Amino acid sequence: MLRPQDSATRERRRVEGLWLFRLDPERAGREAGWWRRRLAEAREVPVPASYNDVFADAAARDHVGDAWYQTTVRVPRGWAGQRVVLRFDSATHRAVVWVDDVEVAQHEGGYTPFEADITAQAPPGGEIRVTAVVNNELTWQSVPPGVVQDTPAGRQQIYFHDFFNYAGLHRPVWLYSTPPAHITDVTVVTGLTDTEGAVDYQVDVTGGDGLTVRAVLSDGEGTEVAQATGTHGVLTVADVHPWRPGEGYLYDLRVELVDGVEVVDTYSLPVGVRTVEVRGTQFLINGEPFYFTGFGRHEDLPVRGKGHDDAFMVHDFALMEWTGANSFRTSHYPYAEEVLDHADRHGIVVIDETAAVGQNTSISGGIVGGGSYPTFSPETINDASREVHAQAIRELVARDKNHPSVVLWCVANEPESTTQASVEYFEPLFTLARKLDPTRPVGYVNMLLAGPDRDLLIPLTDVVMLNRYWGWYLNTGDLAGAEANWQAELEAWAAHGKPIIVTEYGADTVAGLHTLPAQPWSEEYQVEYLEMNHRVFDRVDAVVGEHVWNFADFATKPGIMRVDGNKKGVFTRDRRPKAAAFALRHRWHSAP
Template identity: 35%
Template sequence: MKVSLFVLTLWCVTIHGLLYPEESETRQIRSLDGLWEFRLDEAGVGKTEQWFAKPHLPSPTILMPVPASYNDITQNITIHQHIGMVWYARDFFFHNTAPRWVLRFQAAHYEANVWVNGQSAVDHSGGHLPFEVDITRFISSSASYSKVRIVVAVNNTLTSTTLPPGYLHIYNPTYRVLETPFDFFNYAGIDRSVILYSTSNNYIQDITIDTDSIDFDSQHVATSAVLSYSVTIGGTTHQTNTLRLIIELFDAQDILVVNNTDSQSRLIVNKPNLWEPCGMNHTHPCTEESYLYTLKVTLYDDASPMNILDIYRIPHVGIRTIRLTDSKFLVNERPFYFHGANAHEDSDIRGKGFDRVILAKHFNLYGWLHGNAFRTSHYPYADEFYAMANRFGIAIIGETPAVGLKKDQFVSQATLDHHKQVVTEMISRDRNHPSVLMWSLANEPESGDPEAKGYFSALA
């Protein structure tokens, strides 16, 4: 029997997060979305010929929008059906006013190699999840303005050890067929935004916040809540004994509720407003926004004349608990029934390219359906989906891209290692979203296979 395997968000993992790029008093953000140089690499010679070091990609090139899957942008069937490497490139100038610059790709499908000013910067395997790299060392620190050239090679070839898996059949140099165990198109390319952002040399690297407990009175009104948090500082240029933190929690009216100065501690909130899925107990209609707090973390350096080094805010802190009994799924100690549908990010022309128009339509459809939950079938969705779900009280079952796993994968250590990495990246990105109530490890695996138990036991 084929089933989807789910894991509750009760996991405790020790991993560094990928904080979503948020602009603040100390952080600059620049979108690199737009039209990029693009070409196929049907012969697979781009790396050998060092296209990444050239001032322009070799012709023939076209302009390709980012973010977007490249498959449906043109009327060229060869591009639509392409299996293998494609290349993107763009130049830009920026005002070099910060000590540290980070280049972030919200996602690229499937394997990406990135060069900055002709130098290898970062490689990433797996679509649907972000990756980033500190590019400070690749740019001129002496100039007020810097010119940067980014070149990206993206390979959509799936193998028995990728997630999802695939099997490439090469009949001749110009005829290839990718056999896949799933029923959706293998859209590819830089399908989410590319972002450049700045930080100080010492910066807020990671934040985790969760609800430990909520106390209720006899009428089930929340009287207090305990939140646990942890802040990780990155960077090594200053003496750490001069660094200090202030952690502040603000309500929806931007009024300070509670603060702390420890890097890891608890916050006690009196008379908290709770986050809950819409329509739950008829107290939160799906036409209204859910209650969200904002966590502000400020990093100071008492030895620095500027004093404030970094400020980062999480704008979607939801106070809520989840618990299972033998027969019920409880949110804030009340029974919750998942009522919704699966979805895909696919849309006309864009493929899996992120688009806020499609995002808004997606959530309006959910409101029309009176849904309160969805599963991100069959891969992690864009960060912005989760932010919208936080606001409108839509519960999420976040899913890995592990579709159609069978014995080939269950006996493969390479697949297992990659699967662990994907789960780690997914949890690292999504763990602070109150909307995420569960994670799905796989969709429709051959779970009856004798090797499946050991494989999934190793994941969980």
């Protein structure tokens, strides 16, 4: 599925602003057909944004169930004869969409796009009513999982991950046009030799019988460098300018569907020419060893929740660059496509993660000690869940396969990984990810209960990704003890002969809290904690990356271990630096 774009043959408009909105905890709207007329008893809600924090009532914040969105939009008159498509960049965690009285789409999964051809419902010049019911319930068969409990106070959502279950239309909604005969997909795989680049492209077309596909590659200055015809081909780039970490050099691949001299459809794709490879304990980009510095992050903002915001996106990248971060992980779900585009342009490297977080019932809200259910069983996470997970991987790869910034797929964060059941669950998912994309390594993030002597999933992976909190959850306040234990554990992991990326290490820190000597929760302790970790990383050759948890403080569900959310941010939630930000800046700018 290609992103909407304006081209000589395509137009798009954002369906944004204030939509009508109504919570439906009783699930009455589906019975009553609320899509058939103007949404009654509605208030206004901004799109894109999560709905939870924009109001002042607990009913919205803690809502479990259906929430209805509705707006009207006029189809441009100039789109006569074109195909009209309605696209949601995301609806968290699932949605059904109607145009006027007609159901046009259903989608499961909160962080990948879906769309519907609504040409039959969208007469050019006419106004259409768009209604979406967005449901936020997490169950054993959703990704991420959860349990909805009936309590005397109403239905409550239990979940096992450590960030707030924001819901709604977080990302842009689009109405766009394509010609009836059109390009439906483009896939590129790039290769590099000493001075030459190769762009292997594949174009999928609908309704283009008898038409020709032309692919034209231009450099960053707009000069054409290669051209080919046919739905599949290889474009060779002499004196190639590679995409590399720190330098997001992009070529432009213009794909055209042509009928003689007439261009029937045209689509442009930015292309970064780079390679990725795991060799021994090294992670190579363009054949050179790469060391990841950066963060695990969240899409998390005051008021907007997970709502995408260009101003914060640009600001967050500026802060990451200021610290010397060269990479981040899309913990714990696929981020807005705008974020990956920005990473492509800025040469920031991305570990791209599915929304499979919390598949481990011995942890709750990031804290060890849940454990009232088995994780994998016919009654809990089962074959049906795995099919939902597989679909999430398909949609992630389909969406993000062409981003040069994405160098590694992460199929899950901290799943249960010590039982035969976990191996049976994950083996087919790793196989699927590799089949969908043989060009990128695949991994999963391991958690502290599954040390090197217990974990069973590492044989399936290309890299070892570890979330470890020595000196925080373990050896709390005892950095000397933590240092010895951490070193011993890392050395045991290094014996696997794979590169190790420490995908999380961090300490909760209240901005403005100072102690001497350094004590947990103080800014001084966060700095000393990071320094301890860095000494250990520098002593273990197989460590090829360090991602601090977290870039910024973020919202969680309420809990006795969380004070107004998770405070492991190097920046506060409103992006003010803690002392750790300066310490990281010093290390990451002086690293070899």
